């Protein structure tokens with residue numbers, strides 16, 4: 001059995017990745033919750049790696065949030081992500097990890113990038129201001145993969161996922177990403193018979209939304225590639241960068257209507273253009289991934305139904321009960337406390 005450490009296994013991506021890896025039957029999966037191992041602690045992280053000796057690592061532990069969380073907590077988004085990355089890369093190298101998949105984000109690309117965004121567009125223009133600290137930490141992660149591959153002949157691959165959603169998402173009203181935020185807002189409006197829902201920004205930005213199980217399957221597919229193919233992706237001559245997405249996007253306006261339909265909300269949708277739009281568009285060019293033989297399977301309408309069912313299963317639906325942090329997992333409650341929710 002191959003021993004794989006999934007860092008951040010309780011998160012959106014970590015949960016889906018653990019499920020995908022477990023279903024293949026090839027892996028012994030090692031996990032540590034943040035409460036057991038704070039990956040920003042370099043000594044503790046090194047000790048863990050030296051004793052657990054994983055063959056592979058999926059690096060899906062990070063400080064993550066939507067546009068407002070990124071804007072309000074730039075220090076945490078920069079520092080925590082840099083600190084976790086420093087510890088994990090050093091420890092992975094010291095303990096002889098054979099393959100690592102580091103999760104970046106499509107927001108690493110320039111704000112006004114040509115579309116669809118090819119991997120080689122990295123660092124060709126200024127970043128979007130609302131998430132620049134997070135994007136810079138992620139760019140440092142890409143550079144770390146490349147530097148270790150060049151200097152120490154490691155096989156560290158940086159994948160750049162598009163916007164993700166799915167079971168176990170963060171439904172915080174202010175700090176989550178748009179899709180779970182809208183599921184919650186439209187649901188609460190329907191349950192309390194409110195006749196209008198406000199959506200942030202102009203509704204014009206375009207986003208590409210991928211279901212988390214597809215992301216987990218993409219990671220499992222990549223880890224499972226034959227040695228030669230994985231080595232080619234992490235060869236020192238080019239940045240070891242791979243986009244993971246669908247290659248098509250929709251406007252926030254269209255998303256709002258889709259969520260409203262899914263939830264069964266019948267009222268009006270209002271766009272609040274005093275709130276930031278963020279990047280106008282960030283649709284990934286996924287030809288490199290398709291050429292490797294992997295394509296996402298879940299269309300948005302289907303994924304949205306699964307996500308909404310997950311939301312209903314996790315959270316009380318009575319209008320008298322608010323969908324608030326006390327109903328979230330320990331992790332979310334802790335996260336909410338940290339970010340001042």
Ligand SMILES: NC(=O)C1=CN([C@@H]2O[C@H](COP(=O)(O)OP(=O)(O)OC[C@H]3O[C@@H](n4cnc5c(N)ncnc54)[C@H](OP(=O)(O)O)[C@@H]3O)[C@@H](O)[C@H]2O)C=CC1
Pocket residue numbers: 007008009010011012013014032033034035037038039040059060061062063064084103104105106160161162163164165170177331
């Ligand atoms: N969600 C999205 O739309 C996108 C996500 N990504 C990237 O994918 C990766 C995973 O994101 P996602 O699953 O959504 O994030 P989540 O917030 O759902 O999960 C993050 C996980 O990281 C763990 N974690 C955070 N800080 C630490 C720490 N100091 N020590 C140990 N563990 C820690 C948390 O552990 P615990 O639960 O134990 O507290 C949590 O399980 C991230 O790198 C993110 O940047 C990229 C593009 C889009």
Ligand SMILES: C[C@H]1O[C@H](OP(=O)(O)OP(=O)(O)OC[C@H]2O[C@@H](n3cnc4c(=O)[nH]c(N)nc43)[C@H](O)[C@@H]2O)[C@@H](O)[C@@H](O)C1=O
Pocket residue numbers: 064065066067068070105106107131134135162163164173174175176177178179181182199200201205207252275276277278279
């Ligand atoms: C994955 C990605 O996620 C973030 O970037 P983002 O794509 O801008 O993410 P978002 O999901 O927060 O917003 C998308 C769009 O949707 C609009 N919007 C409307 N109404 C709500 C709303 O209620 N909540 C939120 N969050 N957004 C809303 C919002 O104004 C924006 O135009 C970064 O963390 C980035 O670093 C990153 O990696």
